[in-house]
Amino acid sequence: MLETHCACSKLRRSARIVTSLYDAALAPSGLSVAQFALLRSLARTGPCSLTAFGEATCYDRSTLNRTLRPLEEAGYIASAAGPDRRARLIDITDKARSVIAAAEPHWRDAEARIDEALGEERVALFAILDRVEELRA
Template sequence: MKQVAGYYPKIPSPCLCLNIRRASRAVTEFYERILEPSGLKITQYSLLRHLQQLEPVTISELAKTMRIDRTTLNRNMKPLITVGLIAVNTGEDPRSRQVSLTEAGKSALNTASTLWDEAQASLHQYLGDQEVEQFNYLVSKLEALLP
């Protein structure tokens, strides 16, 4: 398990948005350092994990579930399509597209999942049970700003 090196409280900004963005960047970098051997970014890992749970799924349904717009999803999917981790095929309606994991995508996800578990456990240990519970409550409350 990856140990988090110390606790270095930053001086918070009076702007809550800035504080959240700074924390988000730090957490993203933390996960990406641990995921690096898998070759996946945390956004790619999340996309593959969602696909695993939903496949086959239309691009619109996937974007809605991930709470991102279709343009962002399409941009994030392109490198995964290029390296053969996901496939996009015609859906039931010829105008729709369905996305699914390839065998290579399933393999990459399995490798990355072990590393993600390590990052998750390290962050959980760093924060502690009570702070993780508080964090999850606050993040859910903030997400509810946009239904």
């Protein structure tokens, strides 16, 4: 692996490695880690506008739309006009709740691999990542 002293390169490379680990673990569920994370996040937020959900998950609107489209086509997400009819509200479906429940053991397996690799340093990593998230403009 190429050595780098660039924080962005190091974080992006680490993210690709971790994403690959979680994608492999979640493969039996048919979901990618990005899809699983969005479904779980939407389950926690409840019905909300795309704008609010994008802000909550740090996704820009076009990336969020591109990631949500296959989930909506698969019947995991339902959308409806909001109270003022200008904003589209999204929410998970019962089908999504079922696939989340089926995928969670696979997600826990991936979490266990991360825990095993990091041990006590996981707490420090999360503290550092929290500080990185505070850089959000």
